[in-house]
Amino acid sequence: MSKKNLKEIVYDSVLNSIYSSEYRANEIITETSLIQKYGYSKSPIREALTALCHEGVLKNIPRCGYQVIALTSEDIQKMLEYRMVLETGMLRLCFDTITEKQLLHLDELSSLCRKNTEDVMEHWIYNMDFHIALLSLGGNDYACAQLKSCMNMLWRAYAQLHWNKWSHYNIPADMKYHDLILDAIRQKRLEDAIHYLKEDLNDFGTSSS
Known part of the structure; x- marks a missing residue:
């Protein structure tokens, strides 16, 4: 099994945090907070967040962050x-x-x-x-x-x-x-x-x- 790259690590971690309700519906996640949390550069953090946006998990709000999309x-x-x-x-x-x-x-x-x-x-x-x-x-x-x-x-x-x-x-x-x-x-x-x-x-x- 191939080793996960940094983007995949962040992607999985953020998704699991949403599954466990660490990040709740409508909560804003910022690149800065994740950089501080993981100690990675901005590039893999942004790539992971962008992928989650493409899958309908997050919504990019310019100059604010990434909002957890609420489900009903x-x-x-x-x-x-x-x-x-x-x-x-x-x-x-x-x-x-x-x-x-x-x-x-x-x-x-x-x-x-x-x-x-x-x-x-x-x-x-x-x-x-x-x-x-x-x-x-x-x-x-x-x-x-x-x-x-x-x-x-x-x-x-x-x-x-x-x-x-x-x-x-x-x-x-x-x-x-x-x-x-x-x-x-x-x-x-x-x-x-x-x-x-x-x-x-x-x-x-x-x-x-």
């Missing part, structure tokens, strides 16, 4: 609706071709989701890995990239709107539908698998409220 409950609902269409649609397309080897890999990811951890960010990564792996059974790399982008944005939205509540719910219990989805696939019960997938998405959408 309506944004969350739209993203969950998008995921519902994408994930259930792909499962229908590939259902008859799913192999036991693929299901065993999903079993491993599901077990990680049930891991007893108080780290909500770690749990989110496990959950994201499971859903992307499930979607990948359809063999569409573009769809997987879009789901990853959507889930990253959802992560930011939950952090902004629900962090205090969301960080205290029962993490392993929240993943109860993963095994039900896999059991239904093994038993060739398509509509049940779709039902449990929808319930999983709906459950995660309301678990922080």
